[in-house]
């Protein structure tokens with residue numbers, strides 16, 4: 259376990275940072291590149307541990323993938339080019355990898371087993387195995403398919419129409435990936451629109467997908483062709499610096515090449531509602547995924563309510579938004595976010611418990627939290643609990659602390675942002 263002494267009591271962040279590639283898009287680029295025919299070149303791939311787990315799983319399935327930092331080449335041979343792996347497929351800490359891969363493996367003519375770390379072993383999987391079983395998949399796992407290890411016996415699949423009981427892009431994507439191999443049409447109906455990177459990528463690889471209101475439809479048996487993907491920066495990673503810039507007095511920073519897909523920009527809506535001082539310079543021209551530069555300065559903030567359709571558009575940013583709220587005038591209420599309980603950790607409990615250790619007044623509710631504003635932060639020993647987003651949120655919280663802060667399990671940050679501390683220190687002029 260790595261223990262890190264964090265920088266505290268800071269007066270300003272200045273300069274600019276180009277945040278690393280988007281995690282959701284990087285995973286999907288490798289997956290679609292592996293399913294497609296021909297070469298896929300990925301630029302600005304995120305070389306974080308989660309996306310490296312996706313690469314290693316597809317290598318185990320026989321796909322040749324060349325990775326040089328953020329440059330990746332995938333030599334796809336279509337689904338016929340995917341072979342039975344000799345060993346268990348290890349997904350590490352990555353929920354996206356295991357859930358999307360179940361969709362892919364369900365339609366392939368062999369048996370394989372998926373497993374991950376202790377956090378993955380606690381995360382619910384029937385949300386995926388249930389709809390896939392309706393399509394004809396055979397998936398076995400602990401507690402009737404709820405937990406890893408999971409064994410997938412590929413079958414001939416049939417398209418279904420499925421109404422998602424929860425708003426989840428991972429479940430939607432798993433069903434669409436199975437649908438691409440199934441006979442007939444597969445329709446997924448979302449309760450709230452979630453990130454649509456899978457749909458955009460199907461089109462980038464030459465496939466067809468239709469959206470009609472809340473329904474997304476694919477037809478099985480489409481030919482996907484290798485392509486070039488330029489991954490925009492991850493707004494979920496930029497979020498830590500957006501918050502740092504907004505709350506550390508004297509700050510004025512620019513974040514370059516941030517992905518601005520509207521299904522991901524909930525944090526921008528929150529910054530606006532809180533009265534933050536920021537501007538966006540969106541890049542012009544046709545691109546599968548919009549991106550731009552964001553400049554943010556320290557300013558006075560006011561509390562807000564975060565709920566409903568906004569939640570899936572900022573689900574991974576809630577830990578750092580909770581910190582943002584501690585500096586606003588008045589209280590902030592976060593509701594409808596029960597999904598936080600089944601992430602890398604129970605993020606309602608970890609956020610509340612760790613921020614309390616720094617002297618913050620914050621209360622957990624059944625589906626979110628209530629955060630009091632205008633708080634001074636103290637110091638102490640905190641832990642990431644193996645959760646990258648908690649580790650980064652606490653590193654930003656430390657900037658506001660008057661006393662020393664020590665972070666346990668800081669190594670987990672490499673799951674989504676291996677260069678996080680270098681980028682943070684560069685903004686701090688270190």
Ligand SMILES: O=C(O)C1=C[C@@H](OP(=O)(O)O)[C@@H](O)[C@H](O)C1
Pocket residue numbers: 281282283354425426427428429431453573574597
């Ligand atoms: O599809 C994706 O890439 C993701 C979807 C979200 O999960 P859910 O689908 O479980 O909400 C998100 O929390 C995760 O970090 C990435």
Ligand SMILES: C=C(OP(=O)(O)O)C(=O)O
Pocket residue numbers: 281308351352353354355574601602647674
């Ligand atoms: C929840 C996350 O990822 P995953 O579900 O892929 O583990 C995350 O990155 O915050």
